[in-house]
Amino acid sequence: MADPDVELEARLAEQDSFEPPADFVEQANVTDPDIYDEFEANWPDCWTGAADMLDWNTEYTEILDDSNPPFYQWFADGELNASANCLDRHLDERGDEAAIEWVGEPTDEANRTYTYQELHDEVNAFAAALRAQGVEEDDIVTLYMPMIPELPIAMLACARIGAPHSVVFAGFSADALATRMNAADSEHLITCDGYYRRGDPLDHFEKATKGLAGVDHDTDTIVVNRLPDADSFDHDLSAHDTYADLVAAHEGETVDPVARNAEDMLFLMYTSGTTGQPKGVKHTTGGYLSWATWTSHAVLDIKPEDTYFCAADIGWITGHSYIVYGPLALGTTTMMYEGTPDYPDRHRLWEIIEEYEANQLYTAPTAIRSFMKWGEKYPDAHDLSSLRLLGTVGEPINPRAWKWYYQHIGDESCPVVDTWWQTETGGMMLTTLPAIGEMKPGSAGPPLPGISADIVDVRGSPVGAGEAGYLVVNKPWPGMLRTLYQNDDRFINEYWREYSQVDSDDSADWVYFPEDGAKLDADGYFTVLGRVDDVLNVSGHRLGTMEIESAIVGVEGVAEAAVVGGDHEIKGEAVYAYVITEDGYEENDTLRDRIIEGVEDAIGPIARPEKVVFTPELPKTRSGKIMRRLLENIANDDELGDTSTLRNPEIVDDIQRAAGDD
Numbered sequence: 001m002a003d004p005d006v007e008l009e010a011r012l013a014e015q016d017s018f019e020p021p022a023d024f025v026e027q028a029n030v031t032d033p034d035i036y037d038e039f040e041a042n043w044p045d046c047w048t049g050a051a052d053m054l055d056w057n058t059e060y061t062e063i064l065d066d067s068n069p070p071f072y073q074w075f076a077d078g079e080l081n082a083s084a085n086c087l088d089r090h091l092d093e094r095g096d097e098a099a100i101e102w103v104g105e106p107t108d109e110a111n112r113t114y115t116y117q118e119l120h121d122e123v124n125a126f127a128a129a130l131r132a133q134g135v136e137e138d139d140i141v142t143l144y145m146p147m148i149p150e151l152p153i154a155m156l157a158c159a160r161i162g163a164p165h166s167v168v169f170a171g172f173s174a175d176a177l178a179t180r181m182n183a184a185d186s187e188h189l190i191t192c193d194g195y196y197r198r199g200d201p202l203d204h205f206e207k208a209t210k211g212l213a214g215v216d217h218d219t220d221t222i223v224v225n226r227l228p229d230a231d232s233f234d235h236d237l238s239a240h241d242t243y244a245d246l247v248a249a250h251e252g253e254t255v256d257p258v259a260r261n262a263e264d265m266l267f268l269m270y271t272s273g274t275t276g277q278p279k280g281v282k283h284t285t286g287g288y289l290s291w292a293t294w295t296s297h298a299v300l301d302i303k304p305e306d307t308y309f310c311a312a313d314i315g316w317i318t319g320h321s322y323i324v325y326g327p328l329a330l331g332t333t334t335m336m337y338e339g340t341p342d343y344p345d346r347h348r349l350w351e352i353i354e355e356y357e358a359n360q361l362y363t364a365p366t367a368i369r370s371f372m373k374w375g376e377k378y379p380d381a382h383d384l385s386s387l388r389l390l391g392t393v394g395e396p397i398n399p400r401a402w403k404w405y406y407q408h409i410g411d412e413s414c415p416v417v418d419t420w421w422q423t424e425t426g427g428m429m430l431t432t433l434p435a436i437g438e439m440k441p442g443s444a445g446p447p448l449p450g451i452s453a454d455i456v457d458v459r460g461s462p463v464g465a466g467e468a469g470y471l472v473v474n475k476p477w478p479g480m481l482r483t484l485y486q487n488d489d490r491f492i493n494e495y496w497r498e499y500s501q502v503d504s505d506d507s508a509d510w511v512y513f514p515e516d517g518a519k520l521d522a523d524g525y526f527t528v529l530g531r532v533d534d535v536l537n538v539s540g541h542r543l544g545t546m547e548i549e550s551a552i553v554g555v556e557g558v559a560e561a562a563v564v565g566g567d568h569e570i571k572g573e574a575v576y577a578y579v580i581t582e583d584g585y586e587e588n589d590t591l592r593d594r595i596i597e598g599v600e601d602a603i604g605p606i607a608r609p610e611k612v613v614f615t616p617e618l619p620k621t622r623s624g625k626i627m628r629r630l631l632e633n634i635a636n637d638d639e640l641g642d643t644s645t646l647r648n649p650e651i652v653d654d655i656q657r658a659a660g661d662d
């Protein structure tokens, strides 16, 4: 007998484009296909629609100031407060509705719901506490916390008093925390005692304390007590204030949201680049918040009455824009969960969606590939019919995974938006609009209305349809980064090229380079191929090869190292390290373990090498540059191509053999 699932799968495998589902279109936020032409014709005025989704203390009069490119300014004479936009303005109508639904990992622990009123009150109390602690407007506050409600509360409390936050992903190491606090001259840290991940409580405070020891200036620290007494570690917190004490001491206080200039910094987010030093991406209050809000509305189709679930971590930009700022600015219910999708079992996400009747799910291809590997029996065991839209972000999604997501999670009735964007762009840039664009698995889609993107060759000339080249953005947009913190030169050098006037459009001469390769289809859809710089994308997380290499070279017994990305079924890319040992050190498992430990200490477990290959030499060009492409080919068992420019071509066989050995 024919298995309907198998038949369906065979049909889907053949199909390479999908129309937006009719029921979805019927109710969608954005449905008029003319939006593309209208935005183009009215650029940059088209962005008033996004800005006008927010409440402004002082209305802006100028939309774009492009007098000093690439230091563009948006809505620059306007004033607003992000926390007021995410909280206060919803109180009248939605004060009793849930703002945040939080699901902790231990199943015997109560979940938490924060209504808008409750969230408002706690943010106010904590903002008052921060002020009393001496946090002033423009002080950068570092938040080193996992997925607990106190993280978005602290973000909003900072925003309320005009103190930019710098969230450091909780999975990052002590060293990574210190590097970021030093780079930002951040004197305030908010962290927690510990948290749950796959059952056991993790000691987070110990890591934070180790990190603080590496900070080169005075700091004060506030600690959130996340763990119950039974699970808590014996920390000596006497030198620090605890979050609970501070909130209790300031309970009932209100703090007037500080009117921030639109161009004032809302937050910094450190991300990896080609050098060892992470880049402090600066986002603003007006442009960023408009962007996060408008894209949440137009692409994720969020409505105030929705329960929206983005399964990312707030420690990355996805969580900033699409767990906290965008959804809360729209007054919806945003979900947060602690832990992982496979603990206590692989039903976790589907249980959450079923229980809370989530309407959207936004997650990464890595996660989808894991779900696919685990099998549909897990999602099939749950009623997921509340879902209306699915989204993916972080890396290219292979058509098979896309179709699995569409079929088994979305039941063929939810559009899938494959959203390409970056930490630097603040929010989505390339994606179909879910009620308008035909979906093509594997291809993110066209640029959003008002976004002008292209694919160019090394000289900056557009390539033909079907050809690969560098993805570029030709015009500024409100959500764009404004600079790299205290490093305008690096901002210009890494992202912008100035081209001489090629046409009459005078805003097109500064071009933004995201450092991604892409291919443009005849219908204007962009297929993103991956990074073109020395940055890896492991499970949707960006890691600089240089950062990992310098961690490895810091390990005793290592002389030299080169790190490249190897293809990985689930993670997309995995870290492959080629290592030369120092004389007198043996190439053995002990050294291999120390190398892995070294990387975990310097960056965190996400950067852990999948494979460490010992080699007597690295393949180098005559000018002494490591030929990474070749190492990548070896990692992936690909054709090696031309090795004639190598100074040491004979080494290739040795490395191949060594790589094959383990």
Ligand code: WT7
Binding pocket: 271, 316, 317, 318, 392, 393, 394, 395, 396, 397, 418, 419, 420, 421, 422, 423, 424, 444, 514, 515, 516, 528, 529, 530, 531, 537, 540, 541, 542
């Ligand atoms: C890099 C940015 C965007 C938030 C999470 C990652 C890759 C992102 C896609 C996509 C193909 C994608 C790019 C980009 N990327 N989304 N839909 N298809 N590639 O933010 O850490 O700043 O990384 O992620 O290579 O440059 P990030």
